[in-house]
Amino acid sequence: MPKALNLLQGLSDKRLLQEGHNHLTKKTASGTKRDGASYVSAPTGLLAELTHRCPLQCPYCSNPLELERSNNEMSATEWAETFKQAASIGALQLHLSGGEPTARRDLEDILGYAVEVGLYTNLITSAVLLTKDQLSRLADIGLDHIQISIQDVVEENSDLISGYKGALAKKYAVANWARELGIGLTINAPMHRQNIMNLEKIIDFAVEVDAQRIEIAHIQYYAWAQKNRAALIPTHEIFLETVNIVEAAKQRLIGVLNFDFVIHDHYASRPKKCTGGWGQSIIVVTPSGTALPCHAAQTLPGLKFDNVKDQHLLKIWETSPAFNAYRGLDWMKEPCRSCDRREIDYGGCRCQAYAFSQDPAATDPACALSVDHASFAALAEQEAHAPAPAFVYRRYDGLSKK
Ligand code: SF4
Ligand code: SF4
Numbered sequence: 001m002p003k004a005l006n007l008l009q010g011l012s013d014k015r016l017l018q019e020g021h022n023h024l025t026k027k028t029a030s031g032t033k034r035d036g037a038s039y040v041s042a043p044t045g046l047l048a049e050l051t052h053r054c055p056l057q058c059p060y061c062s063n064p065l066e067l068e069r070s071n072n073e074m075s076a077t078e079w080a081e082t083f084k085q086a087a088s089i090g091a092l093q094l095h096l097s098g099g100e101p102t103a104r105r106d107l108e109d110i111l112g113y114a115v116e117v118g119l120y121t122n123l124i125t126s127a128v129l130l131t132k133d134q135l136s137r138l139a140d141i142g143l144d145h146i147q148i149s150i151q152d153v154v155e156e157n158s159d160l161i162s163g164y165k166g167a168l169a170k171k172y173a174v175a176n177w178a179r180e181l182g183i184g185l186t187i188n189a190p191m192h193r194q195n196i197m198n199l200e201k202i203i204d205f206a207v208e209v210d211a212q213r214i215e216i217a218h219i220q221y222y223a224w225a226q227k228n229r230a231a232l233i234p235t236h237e238i239f240l241e242t243v244n245i246v247e248a249a250k251q252r253l254i255g256v257l258n259f260d261f262v263i264h265d266h267y268a269s270r271p272k273k274c275t276g277g278w279g280q281s282i283i284v285v286t287p288s289g290t291a292l293p294c295h296a297a298q299t300l301p302g303l304k305f306d307n308v309k310d311q312h313l314l315k316i317w318e319t320s321p322a323f324n325a326y327r328g329l330d331w332m333k334e335p336c337r338s339c340d341r342r343e344i345d346y347g348g349c350r351c352q353a354y355a356f357s358q359d360p361a362a363t364d365p366a367c368a369l370s371v372d373h374a375s376f377a378a379l380a381e382q383e384a385h386a387p388a389p390a391f392v393y394r395r396y397d398g399l400s401k402k
Helices: 003-013 078-087 107-116 132-141 155-162 165-179 198-208 225-226 236-252 312-319 321-325 350-357 373-385
Strands: 043-050 093-097 122-125 145-149 184-191 213-218 260-263 282-285
Touching: 043 078, 078 107, 078 312, 093 107, 107 122, 107 132, 132 165, 145 165, 155 165, 165 184, 165 312, 184 198, 198 213, 213 236, 236 260, 236 373, 282 312, 312 321
Parallel strands: 043 093, 043 282, 093 122, 122 145, 145 184, 184 213, 213 260
Antiparallel strands: none
């Protein structure tokens, strides 16, 4: 590897680049009683997948391959109870996600319930369905922050990746409205082989719309992204160029734009602490109410997940076998068990470990100490150097149904 690339790999390895976790401001004085705020290990946030319906068709979507149908979605009042319970056990942030959360016609009611219990609210959206009036009403209700996902800033490529015509212009408009209305703004930019050449322009876009933060995340290859991996995975060399671009932009834009950068697992030497540690930070709730320790947890074998309609969130958080399965250190095998990073990354991602080695308790193959690491990295390089196949799109618009 040339010297400059070696240097970049070193930077990436040392994880000098900030990882893509949330740094959203927490409300301090909501006036809401948080009975459980003193629990030692309260969740920091709840990620509410309000629906799996979405007008876009991103081939890397983190929703499961088996998308939940609209007739199983929880009602606004069921979400209200879930938010109340989340706040009562100490959660501070609520991420309203999907699918496309604005596909819910009762989004304003749902947001209102979250504001009522004092949660910091963050809307994660593709933005294409929002009108200025609707965004203004959401701001009036108390929406704190919006994260707009960008497929690309080159129009034809944005249309191609999202499977949706004209998304880019709408994202640009909504980002500007958000700033006019005083809503905090993050641009989410999932990175892959088919938009990576425009990374600098994507950063420029975030500056132009006056975003406070950009999250540049190399894709995690599970769910739809795993299905489309060969069409999405970049070469190691191109990945390292993104490290260079982000480092330079971070220096250039100090005080203008904050960066979160999620590096590419296949080209890492140590894994990320997945979702802040299994069962340690976040609760994901699917449209029908299934509570998960991470988005992809249902891909793991042998776990039974509870539903917020049947169990109080506190019980799920503290006693559910699924939340306890990979919590802490007891489940670990070597080399993680005796590794001095075991309480830093908790062995990495369980779903990635299982997907690659069929053992959910294995070391994440992103770790250079994993027996699978070399073949994990080699597979990526092999696919990245071959011609990209066509996308298998994630299709479930469902907009006329609810
Ligand atoms: S299809 Fe795209 S926009 Fe829609 S939920 Fe998935 S990643 Fe988000
Ligand atoms: S061996 Fe396990 S604990 Fe150690 S760095 Fe690798 S994944 Fe992390």
